[in-house]
Amino acid sequence: MKTSLYEKHLALKAKMGPFAGFEMPLQYTSVKDEALAVRNNVGVFDVSHMGEFFVEGKDAYKFVDHIITNDFLSGEKNKAVYSPLCRENGTVIDDLIAYKLGPERVLICVNASNIEKDFSWMQKQLGNYSVDFSNQSDKFSLLALQGPKSEAMLLDLGILKDRNLPYYGVMESEFQNENLIIARTGYTGEDGFEIFCSHKMVNTLWDLFLKNQALPCGLAARDVLRLEVGYPLYGHELNDTITPLDSALKWTVKLEKDNFIGKAALEKYSPKFQLVKLSLDVGIPRENYPVLDSFEKEIGRVTSGTMSVVTGKGIAMALIEKSKMPEKKDFLINIRNKFYKANFHTKPFVSGGHK
């Protein structure tokens, strides 16, 4: 499949690659320049491959609160909530952001690779909830404008009308006679916005952003950015066989809230894995490299790894078997059968500047 901006990506000579059934831009000029543009300035990503579901009706909030592990009810209006979506046994189907657009209207944005799986799962949970539930992924394009200068650009262009839109806030806004959904969310750790719009409007916005010096950024830079700030990616830090409690997402599992899918299993669950952040002084950790304890015994695997463009060091997240967690948090990473000492981090590798 192709997004509405496919031809523009080719014209910019982007390196394209397959992602979740879409031909997506992986990089345009340089991963480093693109990632640094987002950290220091402003960059724009075509993420139209992401899925958009709408839940509308009297029970919209109640339904969403029932299917996700995080608390959807007590948050303010016009705010979004990040949450895992779990099965009854607590394993993770996907992670998503649910946006409160109105008292009876919720937008759920899901990972492109999981659109069909999520939609059919959610449909089966509708039961007696009084809601209309629809998959509108085909109707929406999505741009992420990210970086410290993204707010000023959107205000200047008249796309953002309220500079007080908070982090994780969402609003609908009219631009050139079209309704846009603008949220102060993203996947980079920087201040930034995601704009849901029509396929026609996405071409207008893309051209406007580029004309105003936003750097087009590909999925490679996006992956570096999210890893630098320690955000999980489904298929790497999260998958069908583990729970959010195995992957540092305890903060998104609200066991004190009323019944939700997976609650009973998660209440009793003692995690098998712990997600850790590791860096190397020499070498670059990559997905699936073995992680060893100081006795050189394998205790886990790297789930995502890259060179950080900000720190200039190799960085990784890794799932470690909890029973084998070294007390002193001394780890080695096996790279081509050489063992490199890894530094253990409790904080993100880079502190993003989001609101």
Add this chain to the structure above:
Amino acid sequence: MANQIPGNLYYSKEHEWAKIEGTTAIIGISDFAQSSLGDIVFVELPDVGRKLKLEESFGVVESIKSVSDLYSPFSGEVLEVNSDLVNSPEQINTSPYESWMIKMKLSNPKDVDSMMSASDYKNYCESL
């Protein structure tokens, strides 16, 4: 895509270049290779004295997002490695033909016959 191909060098299908001086070869990666890889951030090279077989992996180059093996276009022994590259791998992006990686003593100089000339390599790159 940038693709400079100096005429005095030989090229492999794996996008290594080689400069032949008698029975010694100096080896690096081509402009096409560096441009395809993107920002090169890490290089691992073999120890001096290592004996390499034809097409054996002798090291890696890594960009931010990828790892690529380096394959020896010849059989022979490693005489010298360019350890400067380990400290500043980005040189490979800016000047691929000055960023030599290893010098080898060829054990079978006939290996050179299976390398491409500059014009053949140009056609090869265009066919990819």
